[in-house]
Amino acid sequence: MVAWPAEEVGVVGCGGTELAEGTVALEAARLVLTELRPGQTVTVSLPLFLTGGQDEHAFAKVHPTVAVDGCAKRCGARALGAYSREPAAEVVVSEVARRFPRLRLLSRRELGPEGLELARHVAEEIVRLVDELRRRPSGSWAARVHPAGGMRSAGGACPCSSGAPPVASLTVAGQRVGLVGLEPIMEDLGEREGVTDEELGSELLRRVKVYNYVLPAQEAAYETALLQEFAAYRAKAKRQR
Amino acid sequence: MSRRFGKVLVVPCSGDDDAGGALGREAALIVVEELRPQGCDTICLPRLLPGEPEAVARVRDLPVLAVDGCARRCASRVLEHAGAQPVAALCLADEPWAPAGESDVAQVVAARIATQVDELREELGW
Numbered sequence: 001m002v003a004w005p006a007e008e009v010g011v012v013g014c015g016g017t018e019l020a021e022g023t024v025a026l027e028a029a030r031l032v033l034t035e036l037r038p039g040q041t042v043t044v045s046l047p048l049f050l051t052g053g054q055d056e057h058a059f060a061k062v063h064p065t066v067a068v069d070g071c072a073k074r075c076g077a078r079a080l081g082a083y084s085r086e087p088a089a090e091v092v093v094s095e096v097a098r099r100f101p102r103l104r105l106l107s108r109r110e111l112g113p114e115g116l117e118l119a120r121h122v123a124e125e126i127v128r129l130v131d132e133l134r135r136r137p138s139g140s141w142a143a144r145v146h147p148a149g150g151m152r153s154a155g156g157a158c159p160c161s162s163g164a165p166p167v168a169s170l171t172v173a174g175q176r177v178g179l180v181g182l183e184p185i186m187e188d189l190g191e192r193e194g195v196t197d198e199e200l201g202s203e204l205l206r207r208v209k210v211y212n213y214v215l216p217a218q219e220a221a222y223e224t225a226l227l228q229e230f231a232a233y234r235a236k237a238k239r240q241r
Numbered sequence: 242m243s244r245r246f247g248k249v250l251v252v253p254c255s256g257d258d259d260a261g262g263a264l265g266r267e268a269a270l271i272v273v274e275e276l277r278p279q280g281c282d283t284i285c286l287p288r289l290l291p292g293e294p295e296a297v298a299r300v301r302d303l304p305v306l307a308v309d310g311c312a313r314r315c316a317s318r319v320l321e322h323a324g325a326q327p328v329a330a331l332c333l334a335d336e337p338w339a340p341a342g343e344s345d346v347a348q349v350v351a352a353r354i355a356t357q358v359d360e361l362r363e364e365l366g367w
Contacts, residue, residue, distance in 0.1 A: 013257055014285070014287045015255035015256075015257060015266065015286070015287065016287055016288070017252075017253060017255060017266065017269065017273075017283040017284070017285055017286070018283060018284060018285045019285075022255075022285060026255070026257055030257070043257050043258050044258075045256045045257055045258045045259075045262070045315070046255075046256075046286075046287055046290065047254050047255070047256055047286060047287075047290075047315030047316065047318075047319055048256070048258075048313065048315060051313060051314075051315045051318040051319060051322075070285075073288065073293070075285060075287035075288050075290060075293070076287055078290070078291040079287055079290035079291055082290065082291050083290070107274055108270050108273075108274065109267065109270040109271060109274055109275075
């Protein structure tokens with residue numbers, strides 16, 4: 001189960017079993033998740049995309065993901081594109097391995113010391129992409145990061161094909177706007193106690209901007225509207241208890 | 242069952258958000274690489290997600306043993322979605338896999354998979 005929202009980047013290892021590179025993909029993803037960028041990355045289980053994991057579908061629609069594929073078939077990236085949204089960045093183990101020809105993989109089950117070293121190189125590549133995605137201005141992560149640098153549009157899956165991203169409407173300065181991820185953001189912040197309205201408004205705006213573009217001139221109006229909406233959300237939640 | 246002579250495909254989910262996924266993957270690879278290299282093979286489950294024709298044809302043509310790490314049974318369901326009919330499935334959520342005194346659980350699971358592979362091959366007359 002994916003816990004969202006926060007500004008995590010999803011890391012999806014293909015985990016293919018035909019090639020040792022699939023094992024490298026999983027090991028590299030594990031290194032990133034547990035050692036190199038814990039708290040900033042989450043794993044997204046690839047088989048769940050096909051089997052109706054709505055959390056996974058929604059997560060990948062509103063969060064950037066890095067697909068880590070073992071080989072040039074790019075099954076992980078293709079599955080993400082087919083069932084949720086194209087990944088914001090990709091790493092292909094076999095391509096990274098070409099830069100380190102001396103590193104031999106022992107087997108699919110046991111990578112051996114050289115295989116583990118390759119996994120660390122792949123993990124470093126993933127980290128570079130994760131950091132770049134997290135540095136992006138809000139709302140711009142959908143532009144893809146290429147391993148060699150540069151960007152292009154990631155496009156996106158048709159919402160009718162696999163469930164629309166969670167969009168909620170909000171009235172900002174008299175205008176109705178749609179915001180991606182608003183409800184989960186409120187759910188996540190709903191339990192926080194002991195914060196001032198100023199801190200809360202700032203945090204709400206900061207999180208909303210991760211998934212939505214907000215004109216700088218309208219930030220104050222958004223913050224006011226978000227605080228009002230949040231107060232209504234809390235009151236409703238209290239009544240339902 | 243009339244299938245041409247071949248290998249049993251052992252297909253783990255390899256789910257990485259559950260310990261069962263890693264265990265199933267490890268056990269499946271022990272069987273494929275060490276215990277029954279002549280009698281079985283595996284196929285990358287992710288190849289079936291975008292519906293790669295060659296992979297889809299393979300799982301439809303050969304007997305498949307799905308190894309699922311948890312009750313969501315993703316491997317079985319992905320295989321069924323691809324048109325395969327797994328002739329057997331092992332779900333690691335169904336029973337405890339760490340018998341008292343047993344330190345290598347993956348070997349225990351692998352032995353169970355190998356037994357199922359043997360039974361399938363015998364049933365098919367292979």
